[in-house]
Amino acid sequence: MAKDSGKLxxxxxxxxxxLTVNVSGREVLTGINLEIKKGRRLALLGPNGSGxxxxxxxxxxxxxxQITQGNIVFNGKSINDLTxxxxxxxGIGVMLQRPPTIKGIKTRQVVQLIKQDDFNIDKEAGExxxxxxxxxxxxLGFSGGELKRSELLQLLAGSPQLGLFDEPExxxxxENIALVGKVMNRILNKNKDNAGLIITHTGYIFDYVKxxxxxVLVGGRIHCVGDPKEILKTIKKHGYKWCxxxxxxxxxxxxxxxxx
Amino acid sequence: xxxNMRRGKIKKEIPKAGRVDIKSYKSxxxxxxxxxxxxxxxxxxKKNMLSAGVDPLQKARSGTYLQMDHDVVHADSLYPGxxxxxxxxxxxxxxxxxxxxxxxxxxxxxxxxxxAQFQPHHGYFLRALPGVKAVxxxxxxxxxxxxxxxxxxxxxxxxxxxSDLQVITGCATASDVQRGLHIGVSEIFxxxxxxxxxxxxxxxxxxxxVRPRTATLVEEGxxxxxxxxxxxxxKNLQMxxxxxxxxxxxxxxxxxxxxxxxxxxxDVGSRVILKAAGSRAEVVARAVSAGGxxxxxxxxxxxxxxxxxxxxxxxxxxTEKGLIHAxxxxxxxxxxxxxxxxxxxxxxxxDEIEYLMARGLTQGEAQAAIIRGFLDTSIMxxxxxxxxxxxxxxxxxxxxxx
Numbered sequence: 273m274a275k276d277s278g279k280l281x282x283x284x285x286x287x288x289x290x291l292t293v294n295v296s297g298r299e300v301l302t303g304i305n306l307e308i309k310k311g312r313r314l315a316l317l318g319p320n321g322s323g324x325x326x327x328x329x330x331x332x333x334x335x336x337x338q339i340t341q342g343n344i345v346f347n348g349k350s351i352n353d354l355t356x357x358x359x360x361x362x363g364i365g366v367m368l369q370r371p372p373t374i375k376g377i378k379t380r381q382v383v384q385l386i387k388q389d390d391f392n393i394d395k396e397a398g399e400x401x402x403x404x405x406x407x408x409x410x411x412l413g414f415s416g417g418e419l420k421r422s423e424l425l426q427l428l429a430g431s432p433q434l435g436l437f438d439e440p441e442x443x444x445x446x447e448n449i450a451l452v453g454k455v456m457n458r459i460l461n462k463n464k465d466n467a468g469l470i471i472t473h474t475g476y477i478f479d480y481v482k483x484x485x486x487x488v489l490v491g492g493r494i495h496c497v498g499d500p501k502e503i504l505k506t507i508k509k510h511g512y513k514w515c516x517x518x519x520x521x522x523x524x525x526x527x528x529x530x531x532x
Numbered sequence: 533x534x535x536n537m538r539r540g541k542i543k544k545e546i547p548k549a550g551r552v553d554i555k556s557y558k559s560x561x562x563x564x565x566x567x568x569x570x571x572x573x574x575x576x577x578k579k580n581m582l583s584a585g586v587d588p589l590q591k592a593r594s595g596t597y598l599q600m601d602h603d604v605v606h607a608d609s610l611y612p613g614x615x616x617x618x619x620x621x622x623x624x625x626x627x628x629x630x631x632x633x634x635x636x637x638x639x640x641x642x643x644x645x646x647x648a649q650f651q652p653h654h655g656y657f658l659r660a661l662p663g664v665k666a667v668x669x670x671x672x673x674x675x676x677x678x679x680x681x682x683x684x685x686x687x688x689x690x691x692x693x694x695s696d697l698q699v700i701t702g703c704a705t706a707s708d709v710q711r712g713l714h715i716g717v718s719e720i721f722x723x724x725x726x727x728x729x730x731x732x733x734x735x736x737x738x739x740x741x742v743r744p745r746t747a748t749l750v751e752e753g754x755x756x757x758x759x760x761x762x763x764x765x766x767k768n769l770q771m772x773x774x775x776x777x778x779x780x781x782x783x784x785x786x787x788x789x790x791x792x793x794x795x796x797x798x799d800v801g802s803r804v805i806l807k808a809a810g811s812r813a814e815v816v817a818r819a820v821s822a823g824g825x826x827x828x829x830x831x832x833x834x835x836x837x838x839x840x841x842x843x844x845x846x847x848x849x850x851t852e853k854g855l856i857h858a859x860x861x862x863x864x865x866x867x868x869x870x871x872x873x874x875x876x877x878x879x880x881x882x883d884e885i886e887y888l889m890a891r892g893l894t895q896g897e898a899q900a901a902i903i904r905g906f907l908d909t910s911i912m913x914x915x916x917x918x919x920x921x922x923x924x925x926x927x928x929x930x931x932x933x934x
Binding site for chain 2: 356
């Protein structure tokens with residue numbers, strides 16, 4: 273397993289180097305290279321089952337996602353060997369797509385445990401229409417939209433440097449997507465260096481949260497990195513299949529040159 | 533001599549989990565003076581009482597019975613219509629009380645009940661007069677202060693017709709007590725249309741053996757809610773309280789929260805015999821083994837038409853060691869009974885632990901939070917004031933337990 277790679281020269285917050293991940297012995301991500309710089313938002317597009325969630329789970333360190341090769345570097349240090357909570361305490365926060373239900377633990381208790389001192393639970397929960405869920409068992413019987421808002425309330429309370437948002441708009445009605453986007457922006461804008469990885473397969477969330485760049489993940493490999501609008505337009509027109517064969521490599525190089 | 537199944541050897545019989553050698557305990561103790569002012573208990577005693585839900589300051593209490601070892605240290609009611617005294621005193625005061633003694637628990641049931649009859653050390657008498665509805669609970673504490681003693685008590689609780697009584701009873705030991713044996717016979721009577729919430733918190737020491745022998749009789753329209761909490765280490769505990777529902781529409785509900793530490797052996801069950809038409813019962817147990825053994829029993833016996841009863845046991849194995857053995861029993865002897873049970877023994881789901889870790893909790897903190905949630909006392913349906921007290925007692929226990 274890769275060890276501490278030492279401080280990096282650039283201001284990259286998250287750098288993923290040649291990352292290969294297995295789940296139950298099956299390779300789900302292959303040779304992933306990605307970088308998110310401070311203050312930037314990277315969107316990760318891809319069809320269902322392409323490995324998007326696996327990437328988020330591997331960054332966070334969930335035990336089912338085994339790194340077999342490569343390195344995840346956060347603020348210049350490899351976090352491969354860190355536990356989930358150590359990663360969280362470094363400033364990585366995740367909005368899960370399917371958070372588990374924990375009976376007997378109230379949403380309020382969890383928020384209480386993770387919140388910063390100046391965080392007013394009732395006020396914040398009220399603003400995202402979640403007040404009545406504070407004293408219910410966490411995620412128990414929550415609808416799709418309620419789950420998302422509960423996850424966002426927790427991220428808001430924990431105020432991470434790097435937010436990993438796994439399909440923030442899935443299962444959310446149109447009315448609430450705006451609210452989800454608003455809260456995401458609050459999390460991302462809280463400090464100027466805060467960065468985000470936004471996973472989506474529809475791109476609806478881009479109407480509210482603007483990514484600085486996008487990449488496309490198909491079949492566990494990154495096929496394209498580039499301008500979000502351009503990529504989304506292409507996918508809408510040609511579908512994800514096209515990404516595999518397109519001039520993604522060229523785009524990637526062009527993008528990398530621009531990024532310097 | 534016994535045959536040891538695990539080692540396959542014959543070895544000399546020794547007192548082990550589940551076995552208690554009564555003769556090995558002292559039946560005498562240093563005399564304890566009566567305390568008119570409860571605040572005079574030592575700070576160590578106070579701490580251990582609080583962990584068992586008993587507050588020496590009597591905040592939000594209707595009265596207190598405190599027994600240390602073999603002496604009554606305090607017995608007083610603060611609420612008109614509630615009576616608090618030792619059973620010894622009550623027997624002198626009320627001739628009729630003879631009719632309640634050994635009415636629903638049999639003297640000859642086992643060596644422990646015999647012990648309570650032939651070598652009695654008081655016990656509490658708590659009674660709500662007809663129609664009296666007290667806002668705050670009575671508290672009773674059976675405290676073991678001297679090391680290596682046996683404490684045999686016989687308790688009587690009577691909720692007279694139409695009364696509403698809450699009792700919180702805590703059993704605890706002084707911090708320097710290593711070993712002891714507590715035998716508690718309790719006979720509880722819930723009269724017509726009365727309601728009794730009986731909450732028992734055990735806060736024993738690691739090498740204390742405990743043998744409660746409890747039975748309850750519930751008359752027509754009466755409700756008996758029994759909550760039992762045992763989170764601290766205890767050497768071995770065996771109890772199988774029984775409620776008999778003898779009047780139409782009588783209700784009994786038992787909730788148990790059990791936590792077995794390494795070396796603890798808990799054999800705990802609840803039994804309800806539904807003898808009257810339309811009576812109902814619910815038995816709920818939550819058992820966590822962190823290395824100790826828990827045998828969680830439950831028995832529902834439906835003997836009358838239109839009864840309805842449910843048994844639920846959920847167990848959580850936290851370590852590789854220990855045991856949770858759920859033994860639910862249902863018995864119907866007439867038609868038109870509705871008896872059901874569900875039981876599950878599992879582990880803490882890893883995704884739940886990891887979810888909380890992703891919020892920054894360590895694995896230990898996440899596990900403790902999940903166990904605390906599993907042993908959720910809000911299911912007990914306690915009155916708010918009592919819920920607060922139980923929460924306080926639990927968090928005091930938890931600090932040491934998890």
